[in-house]
Amino acid sequence: MEKKKTGQCPVSKKCGGCQYIDMPYAEQLKKKQRQVEALLKGFGKVRPIIGMEEPANYRNKVHAVFAFQKGRGIVSGIYQEKSHRVVPVEECLLEDRKAGEIIRSVRELAKSFKYKAFDEDSGYGLLRHVLVRVGHATGEIMVVLVLGSPILPSKKNFVNELCKLHPEITTILVNVNNKKTSMVLGEKEQVIYGKGYIEDVLCGKRFKISAKSFYQVNAVQTETLYKKAVEYAGLTGKETVVDAYCGIGTISLAAAEKAKKVIGVELNKDAVRDAVTNAKSNHIKNADFYLNDAGRFLTQMADAGEKVDVVFLDPPRSGSTEEFLDALLRMKPKRVVYISCNPETLARDLRYLTGKSAYKVAEMTPVDMFPFTEHVEVACCLQRVTGKAGGRQDLQ
16 A cells, blocks of 8 residues: 655645645555544544555546636636635646546637637636536546536537547536636536546446536545445344435435445435435435425424434534534434544544543444545544433533
């Protein structure tokens, strides 16, 4: 697993995305293990981190911002960390190589088609962002052209030229974002080539992925992480399971074949639509999906006196909410499997759950989802402690 030093990326200092770019991979893993243990070992056993055999070019979702720069013309790249200045990028160690090639082709075609890059200050221009999603197992590729206005001149010719250069592209969409916002995608979307979505296979299940759906960017490690999460759930086929922040249903469907019933809840309507489709296409009938805030949904279940055996939660970097954790404690599931992309907010939420003496941490496993960066994911298994009651401990 030892990797030689990569040689510094020419834009790493301006970009700021790869904090560990010149650190040997084995050292990166040791550093992340120490980071997780420092934050979490007081709660329970931390197992050794699971790294990647091939840690480069793992990102299957690649986003490039387009801009005009004097002397260079139209450029594509990434926002400099904590700014909206565009750093031109030709090649990225983290990103899928084919996605990078497609973005470079879009940039060169934009020049020949005389498309202007969108200017955030003036609001003028056409091409704002390009998003490429690649199915790791299927090889299907989606290209999303994010425009400042709804009309793409010479649309058919542009599509023909791009697909001639990259016949592996299976669908192309135009997304319109003409607002002054840091969000990449706007509300309006039009399919201009193909079926409008891609599919991928994860944990033996086939998933539909649309432009706005959340899907983990590292498919190899996602499979490792989710298998560990389902293992921690200890399912026997008799359990009712809640999958909070369920996205397109990846964990839900992985758990469904081993549970009696799975209830998924998600706030992104596109993701919920995909989750329902994914359950049908995988012939899974014991998984239902609801469009709702996870905290509100669990509170409603607790108020109704409903019982569940296992709760999966995979919240954003900000962690879970006090409303959700309070409802969780009221419902008293036997096991809680917490998947965290931020060990600091995981530590905060574990203090809340274990401080009430309702749960203890059985085990935690870090998984390196984002090599060359400081980020690390953790799968954590909590078990209910019966016959004890603790005092209130607020989230900090």
